[in-house]
Amino acid sequence: MDTHPHPLSALSLDETNQARDVVRSLHNGCVLDFRQIFLLEPPKSEVVDFLELEHAGKVTSSTPWPARMAHVRYDVLEPGKAPAYHESDIDLRTSKRIKHEIVATKHQPGLTIFEFEKLVQAVNKSPLFQEKMKKIKLPEGFELVVEPWPYGGPDDADGHTRLFQGLCFGRDKRSGNADSNFYPYPIPLIPIMDARTGEIIRVDEPATGGVNDPYTSQGTAEQPIDHCLPGEYVPELLANGLRKDLKPLEVHQPEGASFTISQGNVVEWQKWRMRLTFNPREGAVLHDIRYDGRSVCYRLSMSEMTVPYADPRYPFQRKQAFDFGDGSLGNTVNNLELGCDCLGVIKYFDGVLTDADGSAVVTKNVICLHEQDNGINWKHTNWRTNRAVVARRRELVFQFIITLANYEYIFAFKFDQAAGITMEARATGIVSVVNIDAGKKVPWGTIVSPGALAQNHQHIFCLRIDPAVDGHKNTLVQEESLPLRRDKDTNPYGNAYEVRKTIISTSTGLDLNPFTNRVFKVQNHSKRNPISGNYIGYKVVTPATQMLLADEHSIQYNRARFAKHGLWVTKHKDDEHYAAGRYTFQSRHEVGGLFDAAARKDNTKDEDIVLWSVFGLTHNPRVEDWPVMPVEMMSVHMIPQDFFTENPSIDVPSKKDNASRYESDCCKQQEILRGVESMGVK
Amino acid sequence: MDTHPHPLSALSLDETNQARDVVRSLHNGCVLDFRQIFLLEPPKSEVVDFLELEHAGKVTSSTPWPARMAHVRYDVLEPGKAPAYHESDIDLRTSKRIKHEIVATKHQPGLTIFEFEKLVQAVNKSPLFQEKMKKIKLPEGFELVVEPWPYGGPDDADGHTRLFQGLCFGRDKRSGNADSNFYPYPIPLIPIMDARTGEIIRVDEPATGGVNDPYTSQGTAEQPIDHCLPGEYVPELLANGLRKDLKPLEVHQPEGASFTISQGNVVEWQKWRMRLTFNPREGAVLHDIRYDGRSVCYRLSMSEMTVPYADPRYPFQRKQAFDFGDGSLGNTVNNLELGCDCLGVIKYFDGVLTDADGSAVVTKNVICLHEQDNGINWKHTNWRTNRAVVARRRELVFQFIITLANYEYIFAFKFDQAAGITMEARATGIVSVVNIDAGKKVPWGTIVSPGALAQNHQHIFCLRIDPAVDGHKNTLVQEESLPLRRDKDTNPYGNAYEVRKTIISTSTGLDLNPFTNRVFKVQNHSKRNPISGNYIGYKVVTPATQMLLADEHSIQYNRARFAKHGLWVTKHKDDEHYAAGRYTFQSRHEVGGLFDAAARKDNTKDEDIVLWSVFGLTHNPRVEDWPVMPVEMMSVHMIPQDFFTENPSIDVPSKKDNASRYESDCCKQQEILRGVESMGVK
Incomplete structure (x- = not known):
């Protein structure tokens, strides 16, 4: 019995590794940094034909099976050259490449976690950044946290360099809890990394003033987060603890899933x-x-x-x-x-x-x-x-x-x-919050925690x-x-309306x-x-x-x-x-x-x-979005x-749920909404 | 200990009956048809003062208690006169009437179930209606069902007469099931009742044609519902039965409600x-x-x-x-x-x-x-x-x-x-459906069942x-x-927007x-x-x-x-x-x-x-709204x-629900979305 993966199934581990191996063999002598490997779905026309046979129960060993292809995204690192971004499509049946594009710097691929890690390392070892940080006094017990972000829409001067930005925060280490929330302490420094070289090439200093202050920084404050306050969300750090009056609500499916x-x-x-x-x-x-x-x-x-x-101040337009x-x-x-x-x-x-x-x-x-x-x-x-x-x-x-x-x-x-x-x-x-000076306000966001402006x-x-x-x-x-x-x-009483259809x-x-x-x-x-x-x-x-x-x-x-x-x-x-x-x-x-x-x-x-x-x-x-926002x-x-000829759920059983119970703990009988259980008055 | 009902509690049975008795005593010698008796909430200013004391825990026996009043709606039937609609407000502490209005026919009160019953009786004994019905041949085993409706916005000619309309349907009695759905069989006759006299004063005959037909009836068809088909929704009458593959999903609250x-x-x-x-x-x-x-x-x-x-044809503008x-x-x-x-x-x-x-x-x-x-x-x-x-x-x-x-x-x-x-x-x-002739269509609704136009x-x-x-x-x-x-x-990069507030x-x-x-x-x-x-x-x-x-x-x-x-x-x-x-x-x-x-x-x-x-x-x-529509x-x-100083639900426990289970009946282990469990092919 011959088996193939279904054309609409994701790549298996083996198929993914097979695609990697094919790409590796095509770039002999180069170091490759892989970004993504995933199914390149077969041409729709082939899948449609296949599905028709499948649903008719007519798939046989002679059925033409749609192509099985992997799409591979990777950087090619050649000594002495800038890393170049490539994409290859691999036919998994023949182990042949059917398409290859050197995207290079025409476009940028999406980020990888590895690049995030690189940014954190780059900041830590950057003399440029360290110099800026030296001028800043973090409160006692605080450390720097760098949060990598995509660079956003670049300036003209940025050319085609692949860049990352780091948003900086202070983290209060004193609780000894690695999940103490650092976001309430935004530090107004934004290091920029050239991803080719792994160097910090610039440190942006955004303005932290109010609506009437200049759009550019007037010099970063020496103690920029001293007016900030904690905003914890992990239960063990909540100042007032958890509410205790919520009783369990469980979903039981005694016969399993449907x-x-x-x-x-x-x-x-x-x-x-x-x-x-x-x-x-x-x-x-x-x-x-x-x-x-x-x-x-x-x-x-x-x-x-x-x-x-929507904060108009540089460099927030890049957010x-x-x-x-x-x-x-x-x-x-x-x-x-x-x-x-x-x-x-x-x-x-x-x-x-x-x-x-x-x-x-x-x-x-x-x-x-x-x-x-x-x-x-x-x-x-x-x-x-x-x-x-x-x-x-x-x-x-x-x-x-x-x-x-x-x-x-x-x-x-x-x-x-x-x-x-x-x-x-x-x-x-x-x-996402940025630093704002004490006593200032701007129309481009809300202060959700002292010193923290949510734009x-x-x-x-x-x-x-x-x-x-x-x-x-x-x-x-x-x-x-x-x-x-x-x-x-046509409308003698004025109650009719027109239903107008436009193709x-x-x-x-x-x-x-x-x-x-x-x-x-x-x-x-x-x-x-x-x-x-x-x-x-x-x-x-x-x-x-x-x-x-x-x-x-x-x-x-x-x-x-x-x-x-x-x-x-x-x-x-x-x-x-x-x-x-x-x-x-x-x-x-x-x-x-x-x-x-x-x-x-x-x-x-x-x-x-x-x-x-x-x-x-x-x-x-709104302030209620802090520190973690309730869902919108x-x-x-x-x-x-008019797809069906009646309500398609008309055959859903209207069976009574036998697990439901009367609430009878607090009241011994059904209540009428009446005044008879009146207020006791002294 | 003195007790009063809370000012924001509905009337009790006793209070409701007390209000009735006061009204009765004020209309000695008249027959009264009661429509509604319910709490007339005290003036807000009194309640607000009271609530302030209540929430401060300062309600005492000397606290001024807001008025306790019943609002009573009823018809007064005097021999030889048309029924007159009255409203009285009764102070329940003094059993005195504090307001009385004879609304009479200036306005009409809402309907009561008793008026609905009256309409059904009126239709049954109306020679006018019987004559119309005689011209109509219902299919064998069918009976007439009259569905009372409010009259809607009246014509000028209707003056201030209180009127009801009945929508007529045929019901297939042959199943012997009282819940066999009659709505699929709309009969194009609409008897109109004068509620004072309980007489059918008119029978409207709406048009049943298509878009190019006249807006008024060209004579009611002799067999108006012969082209209609059943539309059952009670489970025992479903032609194809109920679906059988839905397993129970139960909500358990082992410690009761919160x-x-x-x-x-x-x-x-x-x-x-x-x-x-x-x-x-x-x-x-x-x-x-x-x-x-x-x-x-x-x-x-x-x-x-x-x-x-929105059907422009008389008398549907009254719907x-x-x-x-x-x-x-x-x-x-x-x-x-x-x-x-x-x-x-x-x-x-x-x-x-x-x-x-x-x-x-x-x-x-x-x-x-x-x-x-x-x-x-x-x-x-x-x-x-x-x-x-x-x-x-x-x-x-x-x-x-x-x-x-x-x-x-x-x-x-x-x-x-x-x-x-x-x-x-x-x-x-x-x-709501009305009759439409076989083979016709109108732009003012959808045929959801043969002969039944949902406007x-x-x-x-x-x-x-x-x-x-x-x-x-x-x-x-x-x-x-x-x-x-x-x-x-002010907006050098074009990313800012204005948040404009208007009081x-x-x-x-x-x-x-x-x-x-x-x-x-x-x-x-x-x-x-x-x-x-x-x-x-x-x-x-x-x-x-x-x-x-x-x-x-x-x-x-x-x-x-x-x-x-x-x-x-x-x-x-x-x-x-x-x-x-x-x-x-x-x-x-x-x-x-x-x-x-x-x-x-x-x-x-x-x-x-x-x-x-x-x-x-x-x-x-849409056709899927038939016979009972899925909810919109x-x-x-x-x-x-900005009412609170943080997310008010930040203290909600993030406890794991221990009743949740892995779905493991059909697959013995966690699935990767992959092609390895491939299709078997003959």
């Missing part, structure tokens, strides 16, 4: 079926999503996000993270822990990452999968008979979490029983949806509900409008719903939020042009997955992102289209719209 | 404390909401909702429900059932309603209270130490559900550990928020984040704008946050949705002028609780609603202000904004 896993990455849950992969750029990716055997999506993934900061493109998510993904990150019966998936020497390593528990209850899904009471039928809403949740230095994002793909899909993003973690910023996410609504030829239709004038013939026939960026109830539907125009006569489709409900605020002549804007429209539609192109382009690290322009994709002006009517939902959060911080949540929904 | 109840209606949960009442107009009402002893809200309640339909004002929620509230409407350890509260003869009756389980887990509330991983601290988000949920004929709404007030409050509305139930409509809700942010003198501030031009002095100093209706990140904050301008220096406050985050679409010259618009703005601010006035005014049933204009309240142009700066959040759903139905959810949030 989902099953097969072939390593096929998840089946009631009528849903999909494949899951993990890669170090996008995290969890879902493929070939079907409900009751009918195709809904070909691929669903987080594409990108950008976090621009702009691309947390997928810059951060190389594989470096930042959390290893999830049982009973903390989700409740109930949980399935964890590991991922394959790449070490600096190219070795494949397993990173544990990068995705968790579980079920949750989300209240009532549908209910009706017949008031004549008083018979109530109520079905609860069970959801299947794929979750992954990333930590980017101070900040975390929690991403979840949720599937519900009514054939809906939700992508949820939660923002939490520690807001205003935005988080703008992009979710990539490659729909396949009963097939791959789909059309995006915009629908609006618009007022109609009262008219004696989006060319790739473009679109704006949302909740006030016209603008909704977008992906439809298959070759099929009509037998009941309504409408085209079958799925509605894409994306939150109407503020887009990128940066001026159109700013680098922030130019790097993230995708962040100017709430929904983009493009024609599918293999390997076009990233809203801000493949290279965001230290970029000056978005290249190969949504702006360029839309500019092709491809036909998108009855085509293989891709949707990109852009949504965000303008985050002007946002969701995108996909909901069937 | 909340406590005292004095009959005080709920305490961790740092939250509030009082709960129930009344037949608003449902669950929360009072005197405090966090850690600090006041946040004086009162929180659902104020109103309107559901206008416009006010589900609180018309429906008299007490008639429609669900008796909740353990293990169906919520999970875990649940506390149920009963309510006191009023029978037609004025007797107080207890209705069971009208509100449920429970805790739920809502994922992660905050998390941070120190990437240096790999120490993760993660706190989950526990919520306290007050839930009540109403059924309005075909449709249901699920309302929940949720409190979280980060001092946030969420009001959630879920829409479910059976969409386009809106649901527009209004949540009333009476804030008390550390006291009663509050100010509403609108804040927007606006782009700033790049400017060499709303006069009562008014405001519009939302997500694209400028327009947020509204209720602030107390006498207190500043010691860390940030900003005014303490709460942010009100309300969903930006489409407002009322009806033409401004329509009755639909005039009845619901509140539904034109997303947020209103008014100065508090005792007993001003209802967005569309006290009388919505058969209204032609909104009287005493938000439009009038705002028009007073009261000062709202440093005042006792009230906020009214208006949000909605433009519901152009909407939420309003109140989030502290």
Whole structure:
């Protein structure tokens, strides 16, 4: 029996190492620093043909199997030369390279943890930095902490040098607890490293004054963090301890989970079926999503996000993270822990990452999968008979979490029983702060702790949806509900409104409008719903939020042009997955992102289209965001719209949960909301 | 020891009956039909003084106790006269009437179940209706079902007559199941009852044609429901049975609930404390909401909702429900059932309603209270130490559900550990359908089942928020984040944006704008946050949705002028609780609603202000909404904004849940997302 990996499965450890070996053999005599090795998905046309056979049960040994390829990102270090960034695509069946690009300094690859470590070392040994630090008196018992950050959008003078910046903080060592929070003590020095040489080439000194002070530093204060105060979050360091009145709430699934896993990455849950992969750029990716055997999506993934900061003072204009493109998510993904990150019966998936020497390593528990209850899904009471039928809403949740230095994002793909899909993003973690002098205020942020200014910023996410609504030829239709004038013939009472449909026939960026109830539907125009006569489709409900605020002549804007429209539609192109382009690290322009994709002006009517939902959060911080912020949540929904012939969850049992209990500890009987248990009065 | 009911507690059975007796004695010799008896809350000024003493622990027997009053709504039936609608306010300490109004036909009171029953009887004995029905041939085994509805916005010709309409359906009796769904079989006859006489005065015959057919009926078809098909939802009638692959998910709280109840209606949960009442107009009402002893809200309640339909054909322009004002929620509230409407350890509260003869009756389980887990509330991983601290988000949920004929709404007030409050509305139930001829289509709705047209409509809700942010003198501030031009002095890199604050100093209706990140904050301008220096406050985050679409010259618009703005601010006035005014049933204009309240142009700066959040759903139905629709959810949030000096949930234990389990039934070990478990191929 011959076996192949499924075309939509991530690379195994062996495949990853095989790709490394091929690349090594092609660069004989050079030292290679590997950045990432992951599956280069086969051309969609090949996969689509394959899936058709697979779902028809017709895959045989003579079935043409799509290409199996690895995408390898690495630096080539040649003696006497600057490290050069390369990308190679390796055919794993033939062990041949099928594509090779010396990206060099045209673009910058995403960061690796190794570069972060290099920055910390560079700062420690930099005479330039040490001299600056000498002028600063940290409080007794404090040490310096350097927090590596991507450099952001470069200045003209920076040329094509690969740079990193370090944000500096003081850490109070006196507790002896390595997790004592250092963020409350921002030191206004920002060392800049040339990544080629590993040298600190400059130390920026940002201004720490108020709104009426100059935008540039007037000389770093000698005791810049003496007015700062602690902001602990680890329980053992909390000054007032933990609250004690929260009783346990446990999720029990005595018969186990309702989902099953097969072939390593096929998840089946009631009528849903999909494949899951993990890669170090996008995290969890879902493929070939079907409900009751009918195709809904070909691929669903987080594409990108950008976090621009709005403090106008140099060098804060460079604070702009691309947390997928810059951060190389594989470096930042959390290893999830049982009973903390989700409740109930949980399935964890590991991922394959790449070490600096190219070795494949397993990173544990990068995705968790579980079920949750989300209240009532549908209910009706017949008031004549008083018979109530109520079905609860069970959801299947794929979750992954990333930590980017101070900040975390929690991403979840949720599937519900009514054939809906939700992508949820939660923002939490520690807001980025910079030093501010005592007694000063600025309009560009909030003082969340004495001496710590949390600057205003935005988080703008992009979710990539490659729909396949009963097939791959789909059309995006915009629908609006618009007022109609009262008219004696057509609208005699003034109560009617118009539902206006517009076919989006060319790739473009679109704006949302909740006030016209603008909704977008992906439809298959070759099929009509037998009941309504409408085209079958799925509605894409994306939150109407503020887009990128940066001026159109700013680098922030130019790097993230995708962040100017709430929904983009493009024609599918293999390997076009990233809203801000493949290279965001230290970029000056978005290249190969949504702006360029839309500019092709491809036909998108009855085509293989891709949707990109852009949504965000303008985050002007509040004191309550400190020291770790409570989640802000946002969701995108996909909901069937005339895809089925009835509520697809009508067959969900409305069984009573026998584990539920009356609360009877404090009151012996049911209470009427009345005054009879009156207040006792002296 | 002297005892009084707390001023913020609902009327007891005895108090309700006492009020009835006083009213009876004042109308000697008349027959009275009681509609509603409920607490008339004492003047706010008296309650505020009282609460101050209460929270200081200074209530004594000499404390002036606020008035205890009952509001009584009833019809007076005098021989030979039309029934006249009266309202009386009764002082329960003196058993004296302190206010009496003969509303008569100036306005109409909300409906009662007794009027619904009267309509069904009226139809059955109406020769006019029987004659119409004679022309119609129902399929064999079918019977007529009459569904009473409020009449809606009347025609000029209707004068001040109190009217009801009946929507007619056929019910297939052959299953012998009383819950066989009749809604799929709409019969195009609408009998109209004069409520004074109990006579059917007219039978409307709506058009059943397509878009190009006349707006008026061309004669009711002889066999109008022969092309209709079943749409069952009770499990025993489902043609394909229930799905069988959903395993139980149970919420266990082995140590019981974390909340406590005292004095009959005080709920305490961790740092939250509030009082709960129930009344037949608003449902669950929360009072005197405090966090850690600090006041946040004086009162929180659902104020109103309107559901206008958009089919232009007579008499569908009259389809416009006010589900609180018309429906008299007490008639429609669900008796909740353990293990169906919520999970875990649940506390149920009963309510006191009023029978037609004025007797107080207890209705069971009208509100449920429970805790739920809502994922992660905050998390941070120190990437240096790999120490993760993660706190989950526990919520306290007050839930009540109403059924309005075909449709249901699920309302929940949720409190979280980060001092946030969420009001959630879920829409479910059976969409309202009318008859449509076979082969026809109209642009004003969707055919959800053969012969059944679900007309386009809106649901527009209004949540009333009476804030008390550390006291009663509050100010509403609108804040927007606006782009700033790049400017060499103030914004040299173009990354800065302006946060513009506008004080709303006069009562008014405001519009939302997500694209400028327009947020509204209720602030107390006498207190500043010691860390940030900003005014303490709460942010009100309300969903930006489409407002009322009806033409401004329509009755639909005039009845619901509140539904034109997303947020209103008014100065508090005792007993001003209802967005569309006290009388919505058969209204032609909104009287005493938000439009009038705002028009007073009261000062709202440093005042006792009230906020009214208006949000909605433009519901152009889909086939998947049939036969019972999956919930559509909407939420309003109140989030502290510089109210506290840190994340108020930082002290929530990040304890691991020991009940969580690895999913290990189907796979013996942790899976890597890889191709090694390859597809077997024949």
